Amino acid sequence: MVTGHKDETLKDGSKDKSINDESLKEALQRKLEDDINLRGYALKADVVEGQAQLQGIVDVLAEKEHAEKIAKGISGIKKVDNAIAVSTDGAITDSAVDFEVAEELNANPEVNLKHIGAKSSGGKVILTGNVTDPDEINTARRSAGKARGVTEVKSQVKVRAPEMTLDQIFHSQVNNDRETDPAD
Known part of the structure; x- marks a missing residue:
């Protein structure tokens, strides 16, 4: 300091x-x-x-x-x-910004493009999608901010509960069956 x-x-x-x-x-x-x-x-x-x-x-x-x-x-x-x-040198279109943002998101191994996408208008980028880890949103914001032509990044990404594995689904069903079995 x-x-x-x-x-x-x-x-x-x-x-x-x-x-x-x-x-x-x-x-x-x-x-x-x-x-x-x-x-x-x-x-x-x-x-x-x-x-x-x-x-x-x-x-x-x-x-x-x-x-x-x-x-x-x-x-x-x-x-x-x-x-x-x-400000960038020369004009940059929304589609060029979209391309550059997608490149930055794809280059970051902590961002899954199956979870987060982006669309831009006039340099303002909006992130959309669903994630299970809120840190992925912050990582995506930082990555998108590195793209040429981006002046602002907003997130509309939703955080959802993680999906259950097949094993977890099976065990939850077994537990539910035990709780509701009238033979008990």
């Missing part, structure tokens, strides 16, 4: 927040510039009264979210206003 300097007390007894904000800004800007995934974007950071403000342009939603995570990881930053825009 990176921390800022303590606030200085002014003659009137109030605290000079600008010193702490300036050190937080410098720490945040340095972390953004040193990050291997973000250094090529020339992102700008400012801190006012402990609130970080991020600006710039990145290629994919995952990079925007990564920058916000970096800012939130700095001790002394209370809130993050993430105004980073997601």
Whole structure:
């Protein structure tokens, strides 16, 4: 964790927040510039009264979210206003976004395409389907956010109870038969 300097007390007894904000800004800007995934974007950071403000342009939603995570990881930053825009070089169609999202989902072994699908419109992706593990939804969201052209990911995926195996079905039937057997 990176921390800022303590606030200085002014003659009137109030605290000079600008010193702490300036050190937080410098720490945040340095972390953004040193990050291997973000250094090529020339992102700008400012801190006012402990609130970080991020600006710039990145290629994919995952990079925007990564920058916000970096800012939130700095001790002394209370809130993050993430105004980073997601923009790709040239136009990208919804079908191209759908294709790229499907590639990202398929590339992640923790996402089963039989459980989760995606559809996009104007860069906004909606995940649909049914899963038994809620973690699969979060993994799919992160994977979809890596696709070119994605500006937002929403989930309409439902979590359902796991299906019973044949063995479990058999044993539940045997147990039910024992409970309802009139011969007992």
